[in-house]
Amino acid sequence: MRLSRYFLPILKETPKEAEIVSHRLMLRAGMLRQEASGIYAWLPLGHRVLKKIEQIVREEQNRAGAIELLMPTLQLADLWRESGRYDAYGPEMLRITDRHKRELLYGPTNEEMITEIFRAYVKSYKNLPLNLYHIQWKFRDEQRPRFGVMRGREFLMKDAYSFDLDEAGARRAYNKMFVAYLRTFARMGLKAIPMRAETGPIGGDLSHEFIVLADTGESGVFCDRDVLDLPVPGEDVDYDGDLTPIIKQWTSVYAATEDVHDAERFEREVPQERRLNTRGIEVGQIFYFGTKYSEPMKALVAGPDGAEVPIHGGSYGVGVSRLLGAIIEACHDENGIKWPEAVAPFRVAILNLKQGDAATDGACEQLYRELSAKGVDVLYDDTDQRAGAKFATADLIGIPWQVLVGPKGLAEGTVELKRRADGTRCNVALAEAVARLT
Numbered sequence: 001m002r003l004s005r006y007f008l009p010i011l012k013e014t015p016k017e018a019e020i021v022s023h024r025l026m027l028r029a030g031m032l033r034q035e036a037s038g039i040y041a042w043l044p045l046g047h048r049v050l051k052k053i054e055q056i057v058r059e060e061q062n063r064a065g066a067i068e069l070l071m072p073t074l075q076l077a078d079l080w081r082e083s084g085r086y087d088a089y090g091p092e093m094l095r096i097t098d099r100h101k102r103e104l105l106y107g108p109t110n111e112e113m114i115t116e117i118f119r120a121y122v123k124s125y126k127n128l129p130l131n132l133y134h135i136q137w138k139f140r141d142e143q144r145p146r147f148g149v150m151r152g153r154e155f156l157m158k159d160a161y162s163f164d165l166d167e168a169g170a171r172r173a174y175n176k177m178f179v180a181y182l183r184t185f186a187r188m189g190l191k192a193i194p195m196r197a198e199t200g201p202i203g204g205d206l207s208h209e210f211i212v213l214a215d216t217g218e219s220g221v222f223c224d225r226d227v228l229d230l231p232v233p234g235e236d237v238d239y240d241g242d243l244t245p246i247i248k249q250w251t252s253v254y255a256a257t258e259d260v261h262d263a264e265r266f267e268r269e270v271p272q273e274r275r276l277n278t279r280g281i282e283v284g285q286i287f288y289f290g291t292k293y294s295e296p297m298k299a300l301v302a303g304p305d306g307a308e309v310p311i312h313g314g315s316y317g318v319g320v321s322r323l324l325g326a327i328i329e330a331c332h333d334e335n336g337i338k339w340p341e342a343v344a345p346f347r348v349a350i351l352n353l354k355q356g357d358a359a360t361d362g363a364c365e366q367l368y369r370e371l372s373a374k375g376v377d378v379l380y381d382d383t384d385q386r387a388g389a390k391f392a393t394a395d396l397i398g399i400p401w402q403v404l405v406g407p408k409g410l411a412e413g414t415v416e417l418k419r420r421a422d423g424t425r426c427n428v429a430l431a432e433a434v435a436r437l438t
Ligand code: ATP
Pocket: 109, 140, 142, 149, 150, 151, 152, 153, 154, 155, 157, 282, 283, 284, 285, 317, 318, 319, 320, 321, 322
């Protein structure tokens, strides 16, 4: 992509409405535009990152055996009356009436709809286990939308729903999602800690929230520092094998949200110097809720003995759009964002430090051609801005690798390669730069 032809509306001034650094940086870097309170347009740079994050979530769901489908954003109110949640959900639910006076709602979550789909087709235990997910926009009319994508009203969520014959099966499904979440967040360069959590309006009796520690987080959390160093399962993890050793390892170290915190146990189990009481961002949550939906909604399957039983369910959410904020909170400095490579909007930025100089232009074009041909996502800053402004833009938008190309270096046959994460730089020949970046 040539920056001169791209749509990257960088803001010079720091927007006053943004209270936290991730929100400020997303606005300044031209990633996001607020269209209404808690409702955003995703500008091209933000959209690229959103898609990268979504794809990592998808790959790890698929790896764990979940199957993707897509449900609509609008749902019938009557469906929610079956579970009893239409009235229980309260003012967070956006209720809509169509021209025929039918009551609809913009889905805040999908337990009811997926249960309706399941019961229409699945009648036998032989079709279990089953885990279906989608990545779809949700709407919750939050009392206080704030912090940009962290607490939006419209936001992108991955939500998966598991169906099993009994509790033991449902726990295996839960464990798979637990491990998939460990891998998902680690791939994005995040440390997200599974913490015991309250089940809330979803219902049920087993739940973990995945929390990224950050002072700006809205959740109070308590944990043993040791949990920060536990190993994340590799991509060779066997989802059909026994995952309980991994789950045991992660759940035997104290980690709880403030809602379920047990102060006595914390003090008994965790030595003073390892006690951490801090704040964090909820990037995902998993629930086991048993027959909470299958009983009222009659999602029954015939068991091996022919008798019909309600399935045991779980649901598993990831805040896909919230993750952009969480990653920036974790990866930035005073100059801007430092994207982990896996989610960066572009992997490489080429900075032409003397636009119009034939040798410099030529070298940049060659680099741009060769990197693009090798499938590298490149943003080529071919604008007529001063070098200083180009440095500032590249740092602000957080591209992991910058190639600085100017007449001085080229006279000696080199370009400068800068790594955004730690600021390290080195001079290399053009061909060497291409080799290192591919
Ligand atoms: P919170 O406690 O932050 O209100 P929640 O517990 O209500 O979140 P869940 O129902 O568990 O949210 O939804 C799954 C995930 O969706 C959450 O873990 C979070 O990452 C994300 N999420 C929830 N509400 C929002 C929101 N208003 N804006 C952006 N992401 C959200």
